[in-house]
Amino acid sequence: MLKLAILGFLxxxxxxxxELRRHLAALxxxxxxxxxxTLYPAIRRLESDGLLLRRTEPGSTAAPRHTLHLTDAGRxxxxxxxxxxxxLDISDENRWFTVLAxxxxxxxxALQAAVLxxxxxxxxxxxxxxxDGPRPVGAEELDDPFRRGILLIAxxxxxxxxxxxxxxxxxxxxxxxxxxPDGSS
Amino acid sequence: MLKLAILGFLxxxxxxxxELRRHLAALxxxxxxxxxxTLYPAIRRLESDGLLLRRTEPGSTAAPRHTLHLTDAGRxxxxxxxxxxxxLDISDENRWFTVLAxxxxxxxxALQAAVLxxxxxxxxxxxxxxxDGPRPVGAEELDDPFRRGILLIAxxxxxxxxxxxxxxxxxxxxxxxxxxPDGSS
DNA sequence: GGAGCATACCTCGATACCGAGGTATATCGG
DNA sequence: CCGATATACCTCGGTATCGAGGTATGCTCC
Numbered sequence: 014m015l016k017l018a019i020l021g022f023l024x025x026x027x028x029x030x031x032e033l034r035r036h037l038a039a040l041x042x043x044x045x046x047x048x049x050x051t052l053y054p055a056i057r058r059l060e061s062d063g064l065l066l067r068r069t070e071p072g073s074t075a076a077p078r079h080t081l082h083l084t085d086a087g088r089x090x091x092x093x094x095x096x097x098x099x100x101l102d103i104s105d106e107n108r109w110f111t112v113l114a115x116x117x118x119x120x121x122x123a124l125q126a127a128v129l130x131x132x133x134x135x136x137x138x139x140x141x142x143x144x145d146g147p148r149p150v151g152a153e154e155l156d157d158p159f160r161r162g163i164l165l166i167a168x169x170x171x172x173x174x175x176x177x178x179x180x181x182x183x184x185x186x187x188x189x190x191x192x193x194p195d196g197s198s
Numbered sequence: 199m200l201k202l203a204i205l206g207f208l209x210x211x212x213x214x215x216x217e218l219r220r221h222l223a224a225l226x227x228x229x230x231x232x233x234x235x236t237l238y239p240a241i242r243r244l245e246s247d248g249l250l251l252r253r254t255e256p257g258s259t260a261a262p263r264h265t266l267h268l269t270d271a272g273r274x275x276x277x278x279x280x281x282x283x284x285x286l287d288i289s290d291e292n293r294w295f296t297v298l299a300x301x302x303x304x305x306x307x308a309l310q311a312a313v314l315x316x317x318x319x320x321x322x323x324x325x326x327x328x329x330d331g332p333r334p335v336g337a338e339e340l341d342d343p344f345r346r347g348i349l350l351i352a353x354x355x356x357x358x359x360x361x362x363x364x365x366x367x368x369x370x371x372x373x374x375x376x377x378x379p380d381g382s383s
Numbered sequence: 384g385g386a387g388c389a390t391a392c393c394t395c396g397a398t399a400c401c402g403a404g405g406t407a408t409a410t411c412g413g
Numbered sequence: 414c415c416g417a418t419a420t421a422c423c424t425c426g427g428t429a430t431c432g433a434g435g436t437a438t439g440c441t442c443c
Contacts, residue, residue, distance in 0.1 A: 014429090015429080015430090029391080029392095030391070030392065031390065031391050031392080034391095039326070039327060039328060039329045040327055040328070043289065043323075043325045043327075044289050044290055044291070045286065045289065045290050047430085047431095048430075048431055048432065048433095049392080049393080049432090050393090050394080050395085050430075050431060050432065050433080050434095051429075051430050051431065051432095053392065053393060053394090054393095054394090054429085054430085055429085055430090057393095058429095077391080077392090077438090078390090078391065078392085079391090079392080101230065104228065104229050104230065105229055105230050105292070106229070106291060106292075107290070107291075107292070110327075110348050110352075113344045113345070113347060113348050114327070114344070114345055114348060116344040117342045117343075117344055117345075125344075138228075140228045141224070142224060142225055142228075142295075142299070143224060143225070144224045157302045158302075158366055158369070158370075159298045159299070159301040159302055159310075159366075160298070160299055160302075162298060162359075162362045162363075162366060163295050163298050163299060165358070165362055166355065166358050166359045166362060167295075169354065169355065169357075169358030169359075170351065170354065170355040170358065172354075173350070173351050173354030173355065173358075174347075174351045174354075177347045177350055177351060178347075181343055181344075181347060184343070185343075199399090200399085200400090214421080214422095215421070215422065216420065216421050216422080219421095232400085232401095233400075233401055233402065233403095234401095234402090234422080234423080235400075235401060235402060235403085235404095235423090235424080235425085236399075236400050236401065236402095238422065238423060238424090239399085239400085239423095239424090240399085240400090242423095243399095262407095262408090262421080262422090263420090263421065263422085264421090264422080
């Protein structure tokens with residue numbers, strides 16, 4: 014999760030830890046802030062796995078900074094992670110949004126479309142939160158207003174995302190084949 | 199998280215571990231399955247904290263079962279957790295849905311409304327996922343279709359939830375006060 | 384010149400969770 | 414009566430994360 018986000022941000026541009034922290038705070042911090050004690054060990058792990066390099070530079074404003082650069086192995090790891098996300102990356106909204114945030118870094122539109130189709134399949138499965146034995150209980154049957162809310166909100170989210178997925182898949186698959194320079198709708 | 203869900207389910211009725219497992223799978227398993235190795239240690243923790251009791255009963259079909267019952271302390275812990283959820287319970291959708299699933303167990307509608315109002319405040323804060331310096335970048339400005347999707351979906355979800363929150367708050371606060379026999383909207 | 388703040392990085396103990404394994408018992412089909 | 418399956422519970426090692434703490438530098442304001 015964090016690993017994916019770090020690799021994704023560094024793919025765009027080298028950053029030092031503090032900047033990375035702010036990028037992460039913008040992306041996921043609203044919902045789930047990440048702490049220093051999570052970020053720096055994660056950077057260490059990535060470094061010792063050979064996915065990134067740090068170059069110590071004299072601090073422009075304060076303490077010396079370690080500017081982080083992706084290695085080739087790092088780019089390969091990011092690519093692999095985006096190509097074949099884990100099931101949890103598909104089903105958990107927080108993780109899925111992180112995948113989406115960096116999906117453009119997969120070069121091939123066909124690969125991007127394949128990832129979107131996995132999410133489409135997941136959202137198309139019939140699923141409820143509450144069951145009466147094996148039978149899913151619909152929002153209309155619940156007299157608990159809070160549980161009804163869960164179902165209503167989930168339904169609205171799913172509808173919005175399905176619409177977006179279908180239109181994005183259509184434009185990924187159709188337009189920019191070979192001769193078209195610009196595929197924007 | 200898990201703790202909250204276990205306490206919430208046991209508040210409704212005593213269950214043994216295996217049944218609890220199935221209830222949890224229905225509630226959160228679609229998005230994020232919980233494993234045996236998470237559930238049973240969690241039960242142990244709750245037991246050693248005095249929040250639940252297990253009574254061993256001869257297995258009706260198979261191995262002997264430990265039927266789990268909430269203690270008074272367990273009910274109190276659930277009540278406290280629902281009354282004053284942590285910030286993460288408010289901001290993280292997965293956790294928030296778990297709170298919602300058991301919120302009816304808070305006896306006082308005013309307390310339920312106070313929790314909903316915290317979520318309302320959270321959703322009302324202006325927030326984006328991507329920033330150009332301090333300025334939030336809107337969906338329309340992004341040429342990355344995937345990041346645009348994140349913003350569109352988040353926006354749709356927020357709108358749906360805000361609508362539900364407002365109508366639920368209205369019906370929690372207005373109708374069934376004291377002298378009115380009929381409070382239906 | 385020193386207080387306060389933002390920048391920048393790090394450590395360490397505690398906890399929650401995962402996943403892969405293991406041990407039983409009861410039921411049902413062949 | 415043997416194997417497969419469902420029920421029911423448990424352990425243990427490894428990992429990610431949190432949270433609270435610490436260190437140091439440079440800028441700004443009074």
